[in-house]
Amino acid sequence: MATEHPLWISYEQDLRNLLGDLDPGERAEVLAGVREHVHASLAGRAEPGTDDIQAVLDELGPPEAVAQEAYADHRPTSGSPRRRASSSLARPWVPVVIILPQMLGLLALLLLSFAWGAYTVVETSGPSGVVSRTINYASSALPLLMASMMSVLPMWIPVFVLAVISNLWGRRHTLMHILLLPAAAVLLAVTPDVAWVLGGRAGLQAGAWISMALVLLGSTWVLWHLTARGLKRSHELRT
């Protein structure tokens, strides 16, 4: 099936992302039209090869050209006042500036999580000289989560405003920007409880490091991806 070929899947995904700001009905109609075009072009071929699919995609033209035509009716000169206002937030500085509060917020979350006391060790000497050791862990997920949310709120507000107003990102990528800090806060706050239940003291330490590594690597990848997407879209809107 042509629609299961990686070339087509990649093309369709790119087009879907580029059409992210369109009305959902219009976006679905454009995507369905392009999909039917591919089906009809390859009709009669039981197993279309990579060359066949590439030839059809070449005739369709780059996803950017299709998206540019789709937004032709939504340009600032004919668009609504909201879109006119948002076009000023489609410049290349927006995807760069928005990652500053994101990075500050992530740094605050990591420091807070690192400094948060997790467990206590109580050693008791009995009359026979035997030392018994008890490890106490009290769940700190809720207070840590609340402290995290409060500390990143000043950074999260500009992220929310820029991501929502700017038309550089579609709905999915806007949500990724908005949910990055809250998701990192939840992960850092909840993982110790889960790790304690699963692996005791050793699990707690491993869980803490793993959650911090996940937040660090995951957020780096998400921010890189969102910044690249925003810069690309900004360039397309200006040409």
Add this chain to the structure above:
Amino acid sequence: MVSGEGLILTQLRRGALEYCVLAMLQGGRLYGLDIARRLAAGQVLMSSEGTLYPLLARLRKAGLVSTTWQESTEGPPRRYYELTGAGVEALAAFRLAWVPFRDAVDAALRDGEA
């Protein structure tokens, strides 16, 4: 002001291409691929076939074309586009405006050469 053949064509297509689509549907309903192939022939009216689909979506939204589905022996059902009454009127209005516009442009170009 634009320069370069590609940019000039892009500007000229805007505003005229959708009426070319309407004109192609005068003879009866067609499906997307068929319209795209006719428009892309010669690479003058359309260079990327995919750009037809946002245009068709706009025409349908404006009530100038309507769509119907028909089973195909060669694959999934196909969506056929046909002119509505409003589409016929829009095309007639474009013809009235286009002919004197084209003549005026031709005359201006001829005068410039003289």
